[in-house]
Amino acid sequence: MNTLKFWIKNARDIALPQSILPALLAVSMAAVHPDFSWWLALVALFGVVCAHLGFNLADDYFDYRHNDVEARKKVTAEGFRTHMEKCHYIESGEATPKELLMAMCAFLAVAGMAGGVVWWFRGWPVAVLTLAGLLLGISYSGKPLELGYHGLGELVIGVMFGPLLMIGMQFAACGVFDSKIVWVSAAVGLLVTNIVYSHAVLDLKADAQAGKMTFARLLRTRGAMLSFSGLFNLLPFAILIVGVAVGQLHWAYLSVLPLLPMGIYLIYSLAAHLNDKTIPFEPRWWMGPMGNFELYRRHNMDWFLIRWLVARNLVTFFCLVLAVVNVVLALVY
Numbered sequence: 001m002n003t004l005k006f007w008i009k010n011a012r013d014i015a016l017p018q019s020i021l022p023a024l025l026a027v028s029m030a031a032v033h034p035d036f037s038w039w040l041a042l043v044a045l046f047g048v049v050c051a052h053l054g055f056n057l058a059d060d061y062f063d064y065r066h067n068d069v070e071a072r073k074k075v076t077a078e079g080f081r082t083h084m085e086k087c088h089y090i091e092s093g094e095a096t097p098k099e100l101l102m103a104m105c106a107f108l109a110v111a112g113m114a115g116g117v118v119w120w121f122r123g124w125p126v127a128v129l130t131l132a133g134l135l136l137g138i139s140y141s142g143k144p145l146e147l148g149y150h151g152l153g154e155l156v157i158g159v160m161f162g163p164l165l166m167i168g169m170q171f172a173a174c175g176v177f178d179s180k181i182v183w184v185s186a187a188v189g190l191l192v193t194n195i196v197y198s199h200a201v202l203d204l205k206a207d208a209q210a211g212k213m214t215f216a217r218l219l220r221t222r223g224a225m226l227s228f229s230g231l232f233n234l235l236p237f238a239i240l241i242v243g244v245a246v247g248q249l250h251w252a253y254l255s256v257l258p259l260l261p262m263g264i265y266l267i268y269s270l271a272a273h274l275n276d277k278t279i280p281f282e283p284r285w286w287m288g289p290m291g292n293f294e295l296y297r298r299h300n301m302d303w304f305l306i307r308w309l310v311a312r313n314l315v316t317f318f319c320l321v322l323a324v325v326n327v328v329l330a331l332v333y
Contacts, residue, residue: 006089006094006095007053007057007103007107008053010057010060010089010095010103011052011053011054011056011057011103011107012053012056013053015052015056016049016052016053017312017315017316018052018161018192018195018312018315019048019049019051019052019161019165020045020048020049021315021316021319021320021323022161022162022165022166022169022185022188022192022315022319023044023045023048023165023166023169024045024319024323025166025184025188025319025322025323025326026165026166026167026169026170026173026181026185027041027045027169027170027173028322028323028326028327028330029170029178029180029181029184029326030169030170030173030174030176030178031173031174031326031327031330032326032329032330032333033174033175033176033178034174035174035175035176036173036174037121037173037174040117040118040121040122040172040173041169041172041173043114043117043118043172044114044115044118044168044169044172044173045169046114047110047111047112047113047114047115047118047130048111048165048169050107050108050110050111050114051107051108051111051133051134051137053107054104054105054106054107054108054111054137055108055137055138055140057100057103057104057107058104058108058137058138058140058141058142059140059141059148060087060090060100061097061100061101061104062141062142062143062146063087063141064087064090064097064100065097066141066146066149087100108134112130112134115127115130118172122171122172122175123175125171125177126168126171126172129164129167129168129171130168132164133160133164133165133168136156136159136160136164137160139156140153140156140157141153149212149213150213151213151214151215151217151218152215153196153214153215154193154196154197154200154214154215154216155193155215157192157193157196158189158190158192158193159189161188161189161192162185162186162187162188162189162190162192162193163182163185163186163189165185166181166184166185166188167181167182167185179248180243180248180249183239183240183243183248183249184240184243184249184253184322186236186239187235187236187237187239187240187318188236188315188318188319190231190232190235190236190239191232191233191236191311191314191315191318192315193232194229194232194233194263194266194311194314194315195308195311195312195315197215197216197228197229197232198229198266198270198307198308198311199308199311200214200215200216200217201216201225201229201270201273201274202270202273202303202304202307202308204216204217204274215228216228222274222275225270225274226267226270226271226274229266229267229270229271230267233263233264233266233267233314234260234263234264234267236263236318237256237257237259237260237263240253240254240256241254250325250329252325252328252329253322253325255321255322255325256317256318256321256322259314259317259318259321261286262286262287262288262310262313262314262317263314265287265310266307266310266311266314269306269307269310270307273303273307281297281302281303281306283306287306287309287310287313288309288310288313288314288316288317289309289313290305290306290309291305291309293305293306
C-alpha cells in the first residue's frame with residue numbers, strides 16, 4: 001500500500017481533476033440515454049484515472065531519458081524563474097528509472113484491463129478510442145513522435161482530455177455517440193489545453209534556455225501567444241453560445257457565462273507577464289480555491305500559481321456547472 005501511495009503521489013495525482021471532471025461531465029450527459037450503465041461508467045472512470053497516472057509517469061520517464069531533467073536543473077541554477085521539479089524521486093534515490101518504467105506500465109496495464117471490460121460490453125469503438133488514447137499519451141514525450149518536444153504537447157493534452165476522453169466516456173456509459181458531446185468536449189478540451197499552455201507561457205524563458213520546445217515557443221511572437229490565450233480562454237464560451245443558438249444545446253448551458261471573468265483575467269495576466277509588467281497577485285473570491293497562498297508567496301511561487309490555479313479552477317467550475325445543469329435537465333425532462 002505504501003508503494004502504491006508513493007507512485008500515485010509521484011504520478012501527480014493533484015492533476016487528476018483534469019481528467020475526472022470532464023469524465024463525470026460526460027457521464028452526466030450520458031445518463032439520459034436508456035442503455036446507461038452506472039457500473040460501466042465507473043469502470044471506465046477507473047480506467048481513465050489509471051491511464052492519467054500512467055501517462056504522467058511516462059512523461060517523467062521519457063523526460064529523464066531525454067535528459068530534460070538535467071537541463072531544467074541547470075536553468076534553475078542559472079537564476080531563471082521556473083517552478084518545474086520533475087523526477088525528484090529518481091534524483092533522491094527513492095526509486096530507479098527501471099522502477100519508474102515498471103510503475104508506468106502497471107498503471108497503463110490496469111487501465112487497459114478496464115478498457116477491455118468496457119469493450120466486451122460496448123464493442124469495437126471502445127477499443128479504437130482506447131488505442132488512440134494510448135498512442136497519443138505515449139507519443140506526448142515518447143518515441144518515435146515525441147510530440148511534446150516539437151511544440152505540440154499542449155494540443156495533444158487538449159484532444160486527450162477533451163473530445164477523446166469525453167466521447168469515450170459517454171459511449172462507455174450508454175453506448176451512444178451524441179452530437180451534444182462534440183460541442184461540450186471541444187469547449188472542455190480548449191480549457192484543459194489552456195492550463196498547460198498558460199504554464200508554457202509562464203515558463204517561456206526557462207524552456208527556451210533549457211531547449212524545450214512548447215506550443216508557446218512555437219508561436220514565437222508575443223502577439224501570437226496572446227491571441228492563442230484569447231482563443232483558449234474565450235472560444236469555449238463562444239462554442240456553447242453557438243451550440244445554443246443553433247439548437248444543439250439547451251439554453252441552460254449558458255449558466256457557465258459567469259465564469260468568463262476568470263478567462264479574461266488569464267489573458268490580462270499573461271499579457272502582463274509577457275510584457276514584464278508587474279501586477280498584484282491577490283486572490284479574489286471569483287478565482288476559486290487558492291490553497292495556502294501565503295505559503296506560495298513566501299516561496300516566491302505566487303506569480304505562477306495564481307495563474308495556474310485560475311486556469312485549473314476555470315476547467316473545474318466549467319465542468320461542475322455543466323454537470324449540475326445536465327442532472328437538473330434529466331430530472332425536469
